[in-house]
Amino acid sequence: MIFALARRLRDAGVIGINARNAEFLLRYNQRRCYRLADDKFETKTAALRAGIAVPDLYAVVEFPYQVRDLPRLLGAYDQFVVKPAGGSGGDGIIVITGRTKNGYRLSTGLLMSPEELQFHVNNILSGTYSLANQPDKALFEYRVRFDPVFENVSYQGVPDVRVVVFLGVPVMAMVRLPTGASKGKANLHQGAIGAGIDIATGRTLTAVRGHDVVEEHPDTGVSVSGLSIPRWDELLTLSARSSELTGLGYQGIDIVLDRDKGPLILEINARPGLSIQIANRCGLLHRLRQTERTAGELAEIRQRVDFAKRHFGAHGRPDEAGRFAPSDLSADRYL
C-alpha cells in the first residue's frame, strides 16, 4: 500500500525533501551562493545594488551596544518590521504598526514596551533565531501595506507570494495568507493558508491549510480561490530577475504586494519548502524537468516568463473533485 502510494506520487511528479536536496539543491545550488539567500541583509544590499524592488531598509543593528540607540535610529518611523537577518521560517519577526504613549503597537494588537523590543533585538543578535545559533543581525525595514486584494483573506500579518524559481523560470507559485492560528505569520506549517496560483493568469486555485483543502479563509469566511493577484506579470518578471541575484539555480522567492510600491522581494529562500505542491495540488518534478530541458534556450527574462506562462498555467475549470488539471500534463498522469 505504501509502495502504491509512493508510485502514484512519483507519477504525479511530487518531489520529497530527499529528492529536492539530492537532485536540485546539491546539483544547482552552490554552497557559496547560500550566504546571499540565508542572510537577509546580504540579499537586500545585493537587491538594492541591482535595482530590484525590496522594502526599504531603515536600520541594521549588528552589535549589542547599538541596541541602546534604537529609539534614535527608529525615531522617524511609526511603522516598521523587525526581523533577524538569518532567521528562517518567519521566526523572530515582529511587525510594529504604530506607537503608543510609552511603547509600540504590534500587528497582533498587543503592546510592546521599548525594553521588550530591546530584549527581542538582543535575542536576535545572540542568535536565538538563526541557524546553529550563530550571532545575527537585526533588520528594521519598511512595513508593507499590503494590497487591498488581500484585505478580506488575511488575518493580521502580511500575505506574501512564494514563487519557486528554477534556472530563472518561475515554476510554481502560491499565495500564503496568515490566519489567526498562524498568529499573523505567512507560514504554512504555522497554520497559514496556502493557495496555489495559476502561473498563466495569476488567479488563485484551491487552497490548503495543514493537510486540509479549504475554500474560505477561516477567520474572515471569504473564499480564497479565484482571487486575481494584481500586477501578476510584474511579479513574475521580478521573480525571474531576482533569481540572477543570488546565483542559486533552485530557490523560493517571497514577494509581497505593496499597495503603493507594487511587488517587493521580501526574502529569498535557498531551500524552499515543498508544501507549494500541496497548495497547487500538483507535483513539481515534471515542471522542473521540463525547465531543465529548455532553460538553455531561454536567455532573456521575458522569454522565461513567457515559457512559464505557456507551460505552467492551469487552464480550464476544476474537475468534480475540485482539482485543476495543469495544461502541461496529460490527464492520466495527473491523478
Next chain:
Amino acid sequence: MLVLVLAATGLGVFLYKALALAVPILPGDKTSHWVAEIRATFRGLGDPIKLSIHMPRNVGHFMLIDQQFVAPGYGLSTRSIQGNRQATFSIRQATGEQNIYYRAVIHRGPEVGAPVSEDPPRLFETRFESRDQVAAQAVVEQAKRESADPETFVIALLRALGPASGMNAEALLGSNPTPRKRSRLAAQLLALAGVAARPVHGVRLPVQKAEAGLVHWLEAHLGTAWQPFSLETAEPQIPEDYMRWWHGDNPLVRLEGGEALRHSLAVERITESAVQTVVSTGLKRKSSLFAVSLFGLPLETQQVYRVLMPVTLAVLVIVFFRNVVGVQTFGTFMPILIALAFRETELLWGLFLFSVIVTFGLAARFYLETLKLLVIPRLGSVLILVILLMAAFSIVTHRLGIERGLSVALFPMVILTMMIERMSVVWDERGAREALTQAFASLLVAVFCYLIMTLAVVDHLLFVFPELALVLLSVTMLLGRYSGYRLLELRRFAVLAGRRP
C-alpha cells in the same frame, strides 16, 4: 565505487575472520579449553634443590594459551632437551614441605599441524639382560617376518606386545605390564632393529566429560618424520584428544636434593566465551589481524569501545529515521547521546529521569524568559539549573533509598540544556504541539537507538568485527544518495495522489 570498496573491505575482513579464523559470529558461543596442572610436593632437607618438570609445546591442534609457574622463592629456567621442553626450579636451600605448581592453559583449535616435534631421529637407549636379549630378538624377528616396511614392522611389533602377546613378549613385559612399560619396551625393541622410536607421554583432554589423565604411546621415525602409534590399536594414529606432553624415559617430574616427591597431574575443562579464546590464541599466534583488533587494547579502553562501536549502528539508525522515515528530532544526533545515557540508567528509569529533567528545565526556561536575559547567560543559567536539578534528584532518591536515582548524573547535561532551549524556541514559535511532537520523536528515536545498541548481537559483532563499521559507513553513504520519498512525506502529500487525507 567508494561505497563498494568500503563494503567489500568490511565484509571481506569480516568473512575472513568469521570463516578462516573461526571467530564466532554469535555472542553466545562458548569454547572449551583445558587447564592442566602439575603439582609437585616434596620435603626439603636444607640442601640445594633442583626440580625439573616437563612442559608441553604447541602440537597438532593443541595450542598453549597460557602457562603459569608457582614456586615462591625458586629460580626458574626453561630449556629444550632433545625436543622436550623442561622447566627447572632451583633453590639454594629449602626445608620442610614444598609445593610447586605448573599450570598450562590449552586450547584445541580446528587446524591440524604437525602432531610431533621435528627433532632428528635417535635410537632409543637399549640395554637388555642377556636372558631378555634372546626374547627380544625373537619378538623382533617375528615382527620382521610379519611386515613389509618400517611402518608395518612397527605395527607388527606393537601387536606382539599387545594383550594377546606371546611368551617372549610377556617375559619382557613382566608381571604387571603398564602402557608406559609397553611403550618403553617397544622403543627398545625397535632400537634393536635399528628403527628410531621413543615412548611418548601425554594427557587426554576429553571434549565430553570423561576421565583425563596421563596416556602413553609410541613414536617411530619412519625415514622422513616422527609418526605416532597407538599402543592399544597398534595403528599409526592416536586419538584426537591425546595431547603430547613429553617423550623419552625421564619422568614427568624429577627432583634432586629433596625427598618424598609426590606429584599429580590434574586436567580441568573450563568454558569461556569463544571470543576470548580465539583472541588469546590469535594474539599468541601474532596474527596481524589481531594485532590491529580492539582486543589488543588495555581492558579499560576496550570497555570504551564496547560502548562506542555500537554507536556506529545507531548513527545509521538516525540517518534512516531522519532521511527515510522523515522524523524530526531535536539536534541531529542527540538521540544517540540520550540512548547512551539510557545504557547506564536502564530504559524505563532513564525515560522517567529524562522527562522529569526536561519538564523542570522547560519550566525554568519559561520563567527565565520573563527576566529578559541575554541568550548566552540564559543558556548558562539553564545549564546550571539542570545540574542542580540532577543533584537534587540524586539526593532525594538517595534519601528515599532508590539508588537508581544516582544514575541521573550520567545524562549529558549540555545536550539536555540545548534540547530545553531548542524546545522552548519551538514551543514559542511553532506551538506546544510541535514542540511536544519533536520531543516525543527524539525520545522515540533514542529508545530505538538504545534497544539496538544494547542488543547483545550488535554489541558483539561490532566489537569483535570493527570492520563491519565500514559496511555501515557504506550504507550510510548510500542513504546519502537516497532521493525517494520519506515515509512521513507520503502522508503529507497523500492528497496529491488523489486520495482524501
